[in-house]
Amino acid sequence: MPVRQQIAIIATTLLLSFNSYAATEVVVENAWVRTAPPSARVLAAYMDITNHSGQPRYLISASSPQFKSVELHQTSMNDGMMHMTPVDAVTLEKGKTIHIEPGGYHFMLMGPKQRIHRGDKITLKLGFKNGEAVTVEADVKDSRDEPGQTASHQHHH
Amino acid sequence: MKTKRTLVLISFLLLSISIAAGLFWRGEPAPLEFTDIKGISIISPPVSLPDINLKDHNGKRITLDDFKGHWSMAFFGYTHCPDVCPTSLAVMKRVATKLRKEGQERDTHYLFVSLDPFRDTPEVLKEYITFFDPDFIGITGDKTEIDKLSERVGVIYDYEGDVRDEDFIVNHYAAILIIDPDARLRAHILPPHSVEKVSTAFNRIRDYYGD
Numbered sequence: 001m002p003v004r005q006q007i008a009i010i011a012t013t014l015l016l017s018f019n020s021y022a023a024t025e026v027v028v029e030n031a032w033v034r035t036a037p038p039s040a041r042v043l044a045a046y047m048d049i050t051n052h053s054g055q056p057r058y059l060i061s062a063s064s065p066q067f068k069s070v071e072l073h074q075t076s077m078n079d080g081m082m083h084m085t086p087v088d089a090v091t092l093e094k095g096k097t098i099h100i101e102p103g104g105y106h107f108m109l110m111g112p113k114q115r116i117h118r119g120d121k122i123t124l125k126l127g128f129k130n131g132e133a134v135t136v137e138a139d140v141k142d143s144r145d146e147p148g149q150t151a152s153h154q155h156h157h
Numbered sequence: 158m159k160t161k162r163t164l165v166l167i168s169f170l171l172l173s174i175s176i177a178a179g180l181f182w183r184g185e186p187a188p189l190e191f192t193d194i195k196g197i198s199i200i201s202p203p204v205s206l207p208d209i210n211l212k213d214h215n216g217k218r219i220t221l222d223d224f225k226g227h228w229s230m231a232f233f234g235y236t237h238c239p240d241v242c243p244t245s246l247a248v249m250k251r252v253a254t255k256l257r258k259e260g261q262e263r264d265t266h267y268l269f270v271s272l273d274p275f276r277d278t279p280e281v282l283k284e285y286i287t288f289f290d291p292d293f294i295g296i297t298g299d300k301t302e303i304d305k306l307s308e309r310v311g312v313i314y315d316y317e318g319d320v321r322d323e324d325f326i327v328n329h330y331a332a333i334l335i336i337d338p339d340a341r342l343r344a345h346i347l348p349p350h351s352v353e354k355v356s357t358a359f360n361r362i363r364d365y366y367g368d
Contacts, residue, residue: 034243037236037288039281041323044239075240080347081313082241082331102244103349109239110324143247 025053026092026128031138033109034102035118043116045070045107045124045138046100051092059090061127068111070124075103089129116140189365196347197358198332203341207309211270211302214283214295224340227264228363230355231334233312235273235327236285241348242269245331246289248350253290255356263368265359271297272307272314273327310334310342335362 031047051057062070072087090105092098100106107124116122120140127133188201211219230249234242249267256262269286271277274297277285282295297303307314311330318325332345333355343366346358 034239035288036239036243037284039284040236042237042239044243073240077331077348080330080332080345081328082348083328084240084317084326102240106240 026051026057026132026134028126028134028136031124031136033116033122033138033140035140035142036116038115038117040116041111043067043109043112044102045109045122046102047107047136047138048097048099049092049126050097051094054094056094057092057132058129059092059126060088060129062107062124063127064109064122064124066113066116066122067109068113071108071110072105073108074105077103118142186365189362191358191361194354194358196349196354198345198347199362200342200344203337203339203343204309206336206340206342207305209298209302209306211296211298211306212279214279214286214297216279219296219298221340224266224336226338227266228338228359228368229266229268229334229336230359231268231270231310231336232331233270233272233307233314233329233334234331235271235329236277236281237273238327241329241331245333245348245350246293248352248355249293249333250289251352252356252359253292255352256359261360263363267293269293269295270303270306270312271295272303272312272329274298274300274303275320276323311345335359337366338368 027050029048029050031045033043033045036043049059059072062072064070072090073084074087076083076085087105090098098105109122118140122138122140124136124138125133126136185202188199190199191197206221206224208221209219213219230252232242232245232249234245236242246269253262253265253267256265267290269282269289271282277295277297279295279297282297286293286295312332312334314327314329316325316327331348333350334342335344335346335358337343344358344362346355
């Protein structure tokens with residue numbers, strides 16, 4: 001095995017072990033994307049994000065290889081009128097969980113690169129102000145309560 | 158003695174008049190009150206829908222007559238709406254399923270009225286609405302006709318961004334509207350919507366105001 005490749009493997013192993021430690025800091029659970037008609041140009045992703053670290057964290061970006069762009073939006077109601085506002089950053093207080101759920105915050109997934117179907121997995125990369133990134137796998141399903149698919153998977157980079 | 162007889166006669170006449178009035182003129186009952194559920198706004202007296210000329214998701218003409226003879230549940234939104242519309246339509250779907258299961262549907266029509274005629278052609282609406290339920294009806298048409306309807310029923314909305322652009326947002330009122338079999342607006346069910354809230358309110362409104 002060439003030395004260069006060996007170094008690469010060692011580096012990767014080190015990086016992975018470091019990251020599995022970091023993985024306990026910001027934890028994403030129950031990630032899901034709502035099913036939409038096959039030709040839908042916009043979908044929404046939801047999840048619970050818990051900050052187990054000792055300091056506040058700031059979620060500042062999101063992207064997905066399966067979509068042209070991803071934005072974080074907030075739905076707010078004013079006398080029954082629904083407004084959708086892009087959000088620059090979401091503060092995750094230490095020890096707290098933020099629920100990204102229908103009628104509140106949502107990740108707006110725009111311009112799917114291929115048709116999305118129920119049961120597909122959507123990969124989402126969340127970026128934090130401290131440079132940390134979390135990759136999330138979200139299940140495409142009808143609703144959060146849909147039985148059978150509960151686990152979502154995540155790993156750090 | 159004569160005075161007494163006159164009084165009896167007058168009372169009898171008044172009684173007859175009120176009975177006749179009750180029989181021939183059905184007055185608006187006192188507004189139905191909801192003390193246990195929040196966000197139900199009863200429209201009393203009800204507001205008649207205007208004459209409209211719209212299209213359903215199959216391109217079929219929709220007029221005022223299509224609202225008559227059955228109760229309707231209507232939500233106004235747009236198909237590019239990622240959060241609010243699918244949430245409320247999913248609730249409407251579950252309400253429909255519940256009513257069907259309980260044998261309480263009584264020919265209810267479920268409508269999704271587009272506030273975005275720029276992108277929501279009948280074809281786009283068809284794919285969208287039948288995804289939720291093949292029996293739901295999507296409604297679209299000229300903006301002036303949509304505005305005529307939305308203004309009458311109190312659905313306000315505005316566009317954010319350029320409508321020539323593919324990505325503009327529609328901010329909109331997101332109540333579920335209840336329309337009676339005489340094509341009159343009876344209630345607004347404000348968000349957040351749950352299956353329990355919408356089905357309970359809808360059943361009580363129908364029982365109270367009758368078919």
